[in-house]
Amino acid sequence: MRASDKAYATLREDIIEWRLAPGTVLAEVEQSERLGVSRTPVREALSRLSAEGLTTAAGGRGVVVTDISLEDIDEMFELRETLEGKAAALAAVRGERAVFEKLHADLLRAQELINDADPARHEYYALVGRLDEAIDAAISNSYLAQAMRSLRVHLVRVRRLAADDAPRLHAAAVEHAAIAEAIAAGNARLAEAATTMHLHRSLSHVKATHPHH
Amino acid sequence: MRASDKAYATLREDIIEWRLAPGTVLAEVEQSERLGVSRTPVREALSRLSAEGLTTAAGGRGVVVTDISLEDIDEMFELRETLEGKAAALAAVRGERAVFEKLHADLLRAQELINDADPARHEYYALVGRLDEAIDAAISNSYLAQAMRSLRVHLVRVRRLAADDAPRLHAAAVEHAAIAEAIAAGNARLAEAATTMHLHRSLSHVKATHPHH
DNA sequence: GACAAGGTCTATGTATACATAACTGCGGCT
DNA sequence: AGCCGCAGTTATGTATACATAGACCTTGTC
Secondary structure, three states: OOHHHHHHHHHHHHHHOOOOOOOOEEOHHHHHHHHOOOHHHHHHHHHHHHHHOOEEEOOOOOEEEOOOOHHHHHHHHHHHHHHHHHHHHHHHHHOOHHHHHHHHHHHHOHHHHOOOOOOOOHHHHHHHHHHHHHHHHHHOOHHHHHHHHHHHHHHHHHHHHHOOOHHHHHHHHHHHHHHHHHHHOOOHHHHHHHHHHHHHHHHHHHHHHOOOO | OOHHHHHHHHHHHHHHOOOOOOOOEEOHHHHHHHHOOOHHHHHHHHHHHHHHOOEEEOOOOOEEEOOOOHHHHHHHHHHHHHHHHHHHHHHHHHOOHHHHHHHHHHHHOHHHHOOOOOOOOHHHHHHHHHHHHHHHHHHOOHHHHHHHHHHHHHHHHHHHHHOOOHHHHHHHHHHHHHHHHHHHOOOHHHHHHHHHHHHHHHHHHHHHHOOOO
């Protein structure tokens, strides 16, 4: 593994997991010492992070971890609804029925994955991730897929902030299942509507959890 | 101006203007000699270009200029319709009426800008650029604006490929005027429809001009 | 004659030394 | 007392030397 990849992965993880708070200044020398690599790979990592929008170059004095305001969350979900709504509609038209029928069935059984044995809900999120990947593959549009990937980085940060509780996850699983079902049925408008509903409820949940910020 | 900015701007311009053909291998030493800077800024420039999608890291053997296939153009316009349609609708709701009324009037007079005195149509494209900027500002959604900016880079490359002729530009000016008018009127659905129409005709024109590729 | 294995070579990946510009603190001026 | 300006310091920006890994060519064998 390249040192720059390591630096990038570590910094990215630290930012997403909120171990590096917004506003934190990431100095090159400081980070190179912390990560045990030289300034060059750190520099490249910070470059990539800034391109993604996780950090911003604060003119001259290092790069700082970007903040996420309530307005940012609204804006992110506005774009998300546009992109994922379109993606769901396209997947309904172009996707393979069998793939989404299986995902539908798995998502209906996802309630069992949400238990106290796995507080981080790794398996549940992995399943949701498979739905995302299936949609990405089904739309066969690399530009749209890329736009959604860019956005997902920021959404993971929001998710960490929102502290999904079990009731919300149970409801979300049902909503995801509805999306998969609509895609499997080849019903584009229904798939888009199901996506809109899901995102609306997700946003409401986030806002209810964090009224301030 | 920083050397890395210079390297980035030069390389980006060369790629967009098709002076660097798709498939061209951009070796670091070679480019650093050509641009008169050291490898470090060239490296950073290539990094940024790859993040934008203008180049791709060809595992081990340098970065190569990405190609644009006919499928790519279809995909780009599919995303573009989604993004710009939404943006136009939002601008109709959130934008300032006066700004778009002025743009509407200017665009109706744009026919005069398309003459033999300016073969590159700088003034015309500047006016269209002002419409884009006005919409960007009106939507007040930095994530959506960022997604559109990312896409526009690639679209400029396609435009250079399509060799816009005077008749198409005259028609496009009218279509742009219709978008501005709908936004000024605060009619979101009409603005979205006008955008869809414009993009459909643009794509048809590009495909008619370049049936192969 | 073709395929595979090894070596060489050339590219990128990394580290570090040096240049330069901006921020900060201090001092003098108004 | 507040502000402007200068210098010191410390950060980033650049260049270059060195490490390393992958690609291509050569050579040997089947």
